[in-house]
Amino acid sequence: MSDVGTGILGFVGMSALAGVLVTAAVTPALAVTGMAANNGISMFENLPGYLEVGELSEKTDIYAVQADGTPYHLASFFDENREEVPWESISQYVKDAAVAGEDPRFYEHGGIDIQGTIRGAVSTYVLNQDVQGGSSITQQYVKNVLINNGVREAQTEEEKEAAYDAATETSPERKLKEMRYAISLEKKFSKDEILMGYLNIAAFGGRVYGIESAAQYYFGGKHASDLSLAEAASLIAIVNTPEKFRLDYPESETNGASTVVDGQPVPYADNKQRRDYILGQMLKEKKITQEEHDAAVASPVAPAIQEPSTGCQTAGGSAFFCDYVKNVILNNYDDPATEENEGAAMLQQGGLQVYTTLDLELQGRAEAAMAENVPYTDPRFDVGSVAVTVQPGTGKILAMAQNKRFTEDPDIAATSPEYTSINYSTDFGYGGSSGFQPGSTYKVWTLAQWLNSGHSLTETFNGARRDFTRFTNSCEGNFSGSFNPRNDDGRIANNAVDATKWSVNSSFMAMAQQMDLCDIKKTAEAFGMHRADSQPLTMYPSDVLGTQEIAPVTMAAAFAGIANNGTTCSPVAIDRIVKADGTEVAPPASTCTQSVTPEVAHAMAYAMQQTFAGGGTAVASNTGTGVPHIGKTGTTDNAFDTWMVGSSTKAATAVWVGNVTGGDNRTNLRNISFDSGAAATARHRIWPSIMELADTKYGGDEFPDPDPSAFKQVLVDVPQVAGLSLDAARQALEAAGFVFEDGGQQDSNLPAGTVAGTDPSGQAGRGATIRVFTSNGQGTTVPDLTGMNALEAKAALDAASLRMKGGGGNPTGTVTSQSPAPNSPAKRGDEVTVTFGGNGNAPGDG
Template identity: 80%
Template sequence: MSAQNRTLSDVGAGVLGFVGMSALAGVLVTAAVTPALAVTGMAANNGITMFENLPGYLNIGELSEKTDIFATQPDGSQAHLASFFDENREEVAWDSISQYVKDAAIAGEDPRFYDHGGIDIQGTIRGALSTYVLNQDVQGGSSITQQYVKNVRINNGIREAQTEEEKEAAYDAATETSPERKLQEMRYAIALEKKFSKDEILLGYLNIAAFGGRVYGIESAAQYYFNKHAADVTLAEAASLIAIVNHPEKFRLDYPESETNGVNTVVDGQPVPYADNKQRRDYILGEMLKEKKITQEEHDAAVATPVTPVITEPSTGCQSADGSAFFCDYVKNVIINEFDDPATADIDEGAQLLQQGGLQILTTLDLELQNKAETAIDQNVPYVDHRFNVGSVAVTVQPGTGKILAMAQNKNYTEDPEVAAADPSYTSVNYSTDFDYGGSSGLQPGSTYKVFTLAEWLNAGHSLRETFNGSRRTFTSFTDSCTGNWSGSYNPRNDDGRIANNAIDATAWSVNTSFMSMASQLDLCNIKQTAQAFGIHRADGSELQMNPSDVLGTQEIAPVTMAAAFAGIANNGLTCTPIAIERIVKADGTELTPPASTCTQSVTPEVAHAMTYAMQQTFAGGGTATASDPGTGVPHIGKTGTTDGAQDTWMIGATTTAATAVWVGNVVGDANLRDLSFDSGSAATARHRIWPMIMEVADNKYGGAEFPEPDASYFKQVLVDIPQVVGLSLDAARQALEVAGFVFEDGGQQDSDLPAGTVSGTDPSGQAGRGTTIRVFTSNGNSNNTTVPDLSGMTQQEAKAALDQAGLKMKTSGANFDPTAVVESQDPAPNTAVKRGATVTVTFSSVTGGGNAPGDG
């Protein structure tokens, strides 16, 4: 009968199976322990009492199992990325183990397993005599139950240990050669037999047993040595695996040929592969035949089969995740950091959970998008450039959930510092994230950071079309309610000659001085707090700063942080912190709650809508993001960034369903990317080749809705009073106008009664939007000039009289004479210097018919 069709429960228990009965148990224990008691000088009649007083309850702790990390494939299935383990073990159920394995274990290790009550009397006496009486080599003599007890005690001790020294001590205590340890194992074995069935004990044994090196449990052993599941191994393979249990280091099948269990035996001049294992394997096969677990034919065929392992190295760590290795490393650090208990500084619970917890971690990674991100970087940025240490990342975050969908980098991953030092294409540093999560100390985001000044500009009640002075100039003061107002001298350069005098153009063209002008009307502290509301923080963990230069992006931020912030802008101002894990399933099938995304309303939806309107203009004609348009028809927002000397270049943008940050720059160094080219083209524009490749996939897969239209109030034009500068010096007039937010222009001299060199008038005067250019005229001292009076609110008669007094003529704009009408406007404007006899055109608020009013000249 084939062993595959037999079950071990068919074997009769026999008389020794009644060991649980107290009377017979006492007799068997006496017989079993007497040799050990004798050599330790204990009186036999005290043996039973001492034995019964030993602890009988053994806590079977959770086994140390490997943790697996998975990502989602295009078809929705889960792909394995990496494993982590101290012990390579995968616990399996009874039906997932071949009957050959079960029969081989019993035949080779404990033929009377189903007949005894936890202690094999014959084996125990033989082992005790050999070890303690005859002083021969240590003999096991332990039943499978006793071996299981020993392995449980090893496992419990190591799981509780916090250092390598404690682990070694726990192992030594559980394996020491002493009668005391044997007695305690026997006591525990009898107790276990009363609590668990034989099948349960055998299953526990097969799942816990050591199979050489870091391989534990029959499932991992089958996969490692034969690249099969434990349910699928052949008879010969099952016997080879169980052979290892007897002496894991001697009989393991992965030694190189020069060591003990490689090719070390020669027969008829020919080497015999894995001779040690084969010898033990064939012994087990003979015992299986003897116990009638297999037929003679099965035995002979198995013995004739050479030992041919198919070593399949289990990978521990993220290097097996290939292009997704840096995302894997981020997940690893999330587990280590988020599940560590700060109250126990000497214990790293997160690392223990990762290495021993047997978790199944289902991540947020979208492998279709990830593969495209990897391809986009590979095609456009080299891993190594002899001219500088080049770096590039691409990170995609989902608005509304914070899920990280992609995280790619232009480097190979390694945790070996020697490899990284020898080969610049390797690194363990994940440029995408914070230092505490395996990242760098951060990257300057450049002009992409300007969106937070835009947000605060709108928060403070300013509008998109409100004008300001966007020209290049020196800024000398800024309000900062956090750390004290700033004063000094700051004169930033612009990337080109364009001047933007409203928030829309400033965003589309990324004009530095325009954003500095906006910031000068705000509170730097509020800009910082608005950035923090979008989740912005320094990657090195230090406090976020807000100096005037930081308006232009000089704080070091991680790309994933910037991507999450842009996702928040696209998500009606609701920002969700980035997450990498969707589910964590524990070894027992229950779930562990993963770190959750926290969503915060960073700005009101109305402000967010105004922001997205301005940020859409970067893709319009002339906008700095035009080159990144993927052309899918899905609406995008975006912002580019280039730091001083083009050391870092960015493209960050989003749809309502995906936000992607792309960085290309110096890992270290100060190379100017505008002076360099890659095989794919200009180094400075590589970001514009990477970003649309990724977003094309995201657009086609996730789509994207239209961004909501802003409220009309965000387009209002705000008029402010033009300072009265007539009579001031030209420099004083310039200062007054610029402080008020206007652009000064010297209009030259004109005839005026005012002293020569003093301001004689402006054009325009009255009110205008900030940023308007004001022409300022100075007097040449010619008395033939006169100043146009302010006629506002006067009747026609009063206006005529005022003009006559100034030596000027009046012309109405076609209204019939109406004595109740008042002046609505005039040209030239009030306070304008003109020659005497000049004509002033006056428009009145009420007209009654056609024709010219009396008095027009």
């Protein structure tokens, strides 16, 4: 059969059913007597009639809240740039232009314009000309709803394309279904509601959808309510054939650049032609006056394109925080029933208003401090720096700055080192890096467990540098070997306060050696410590000094937990999420955990405040505001990473400056300078600048005094090792948790080479150094001469190889005192001074 024959059959089928549809739509109560009509109605009634108008795909906007409470727009995300507006927010010019240009009988028919339908069917199926619409506004609305529903349900690009093709295919079957849905919609919604839905869903070229977004994009941010007559007609012209009549490609062939008048090309000639047709239709339908028509036709098509904010690159210095918010949404909205992540759909299609925790004033200070102290790039190494501020008690991220410009374009990131898409502040799974070694800032978890396990701030131990040969580790396995980290200077700290103030490596190793490394790890995890690359956290001896890779935002939140009486709140970036219909979606909430008891936290804070005191490692970061701070510095091996992390009771800030990449390309920051000063101390210029504003804006309370028990001196018994071999004494003392030190020989009457005694003896602080002395075999013990007469005392001293001196008093009496005292150690040949008194022959003496 020829194409013409096929077209005629299609036309006949369409026409017959169209007649039925007119009857069904306009006069449904009229009796239909013809068999063909009855069959047609039966066939039509079997088509699906109910159309669910799903939520439209709308752009999501992300905001920070300004000091006066008003929102500040950071960025938008969308698959379709659309913003739904109500009826009253659409210019009457737009409504009239749509009806006059697309469906003049819209307010008269029951959903189908039969004249337009027959005209379109003849052109498409009989004459084989270009596809003609002929669809009513209601039918066009149905088609767009079907596209929207199908695309939003699709999970892949292939499924989206298939859904679009199914909703737009040129076939009588699709047209019939569309008509059936149109009649159904007309029975459910008013004409104004259908027209409003159509104007909100219609495509306006590219990714622009809906009259409000079209007005803002094409006409310099105008709202749909403020469009002029000519502007309204130009926008309605686009919906007829969006890619042909769109207004953002003035020089393309499809926009009439080939049209020449008086030797000059006429941009937007195609749009103008369609616009003027619509204006003529509006005049014909008496929606505008002749004067209005003529003035509008005489005006040029003059768009003022305003590119919408798409993605975080428009958020300026807040772009990395914006990117974190984006990833929070992507990562936190899974559908348990389907195991599908709804976050992407929410972000790109959900029409959300996302209000974040960002403090714009503090963010501005962080960006300024970063820009003043760390360059975007450095020819000597891949320089990186971040500053993150978290609020104690809530986990709210108040600021997040980085020494780079944000881009999501991999080509730009690859060729321009000042650009990156990687957020150094956070975990890999949230758009971040694999983390950075926190160095000595990590020592606070050993301090926490030291106090957790009953030790005190002033308890003494041996903080001297030495080989550490054994560590208990019930997680990864006990350590036996040799670990001897160097200290940054020659200071030795023998208690936890000085160890923290001066950040002495050997002191923290001495503390860790008295505990289970596994317990230190568990305490760190209680404060939210986890590796940025999502690998399991470990705790080998070197990890006491901070060799795990951690994200700066994790460190800031953990220090906020110390300042918050030991309650750590996980970091959050979103305050509220409002859907397009005004209802709210619960944002990911902060989880607050009592990491240590308040008493332990207060003792930690006491030690960490000392870092800002004279000689402390954080003195250079003092803000001078009078607000109390806790803090800890960190510098990794070879100063590849430098940190300053600290907190008031109101704000905690982590600053990292270091090498972004590892390997041989790294540079020791102690060997170089930036324009602002020494590279290794840039952290001490950034941190106080940010915290000075935080102190001024939020204040800060005194940290609670530690419980008196935090200062107790813990004493334990020193094992009795006299008479043992030196090696046996060493084993006994180390088994009891003491540090052995050979004190050399001393006079003793014990066999030469055996242990003669210890210093101290009796009791000492746990972990203290015990000096052990060995006997030289030359010692003796002073006998007790009390009550002896001279002859008896002389004989006793002779037996002990000692000499008697003195004899003052009554030499015929008995010994009343002696020096050295009885049982004292002495060297053979030493003198013992004695004093006699009384009368040896006094009455009553036997």
